[in-house]
Amino acid sequence: MNPTVLLADADATEALARRLARSAPARAVVFLEGDLGAGKSTLARAWLRDLGVTGAIKSPTYTLVERYPLPSGEAVHLDLYRLAAAGELDFLGLDELAADASLWLVEWPERGQGGLPPPDLVITLAAEGTGRRAHLRAGTGAGQDWLARWGARPE
Template sequence: MNEPISTTLVEKKFNLIDETATVNFGKKLAEIVKNKLNHGIVVYLNGDLGAGKTTLTRGFVQGLGHKGNVKSPTYTLVEPYDLGDWQVYHFDLYRLADPEELEYMGIRDYFNAQSNCFIEWPEKGTGLLAKPDVTVNIEYQNEQRVLMVIAHTTIGKQLLSALS
């Protein structure tokens, strides 16, 4: 599904001043997926607890038209959002005890061209998850969030290029 790009790493850094900027970044990602890529993405989200992984995902889900709450799926493993032509699956694997649990829930069925999968704590599902189009590393520096977005596929590279 996702073609790997050359061994040259493509990455960009973004400084976000507050929570609103993080939500807006997620909305911008949704706009690019909808209007430029017309293809779902797989995003691995890395960062400490409270770094803004769910906040970014909330912006994306809202950017595709969701009007309700967007909550962290810490206890359910996945929170699905059916948004017409698009699906968003927000995974939080923090409490995953055994990666085999992902097989039981049919993890491979979640990844397709109309699905956008945002995966927190992806290292807990190693070997069972689709490869990411982009990895987003989030950390705090002073009061700001700093995002390092790394493209791993052609789609990821197109997404990163559109963010410029």
Template sequence: MSGITLFLADEPATVAFGARLAAVTGGHGSVFLEGDLGAGKTTLSRGLIRGLGHTGAVKSPTFTVVEPYEIGAQRVYHFDLYRLADPEELEYMGIRDYFEENALCLFEWPEKGAGVLPKPDLTITMSAQAGGRSLVLSPHSPRGQAWCAALAADNHK
């Protein structure tokens, strides 16, 4: 399956899409979130993390690089690599320890970790469009293809 393109009209639609994405991922895998500052990457992450059942605050990990969430037995790691000067910094922080089979890893600014990060299941490229956001979802694994198929089916209901 190839990727899909979606339009989200506003912030509540972005949060709602994040919750739909949470449902299809089952809280496992790796998602790259690409787009300019203000494109909605953290808003989408907030919707996804809340969609998995987190009830507290979801803040951008811009200064901490990673924000971990434990939701029952589920682990979610939300990374923001914007301030990373060199991908090798990820090795020093033990990045590979986060890639557990039962975890979901969300990466904002994944290009800053090039050469160190594993291939994602899904890349979501976000951009401002007509007062809302355009999303291009590109699968990179069978898991990502299944997610896109489920989201495309949801979109046609």
């Protein structure tokens, strides 16, 4: 099951994020793919809000990593757009993140290829008319189970 969801506007993108946040496994790695302006950061912010993050949710465009405490551990939001090579991931302390993070939201994951944990879920966002299209694809067995649970849930 690799669903595609049409998102009419930012509200629909946020609703998708809430639905995914509520159906996610206890530990999850999510790759967010798409061109600039595709809605990756909108999706990530809404996801983090649904998990209880309060206060500013900053884009990690310049810091590369933002960390957020959650009741179930920690969420990390990475934006790898500015990486020149995957080897630069070594400076981000991913070993520590792997031990502490229950949720990884990774924008521009292709720039960290080989240095990231495997994704449970890959979400590819693309402009479609005045809205967006989100294609969801499982990357692991846990991701397949997640999408099966997600698909069985009402909107």
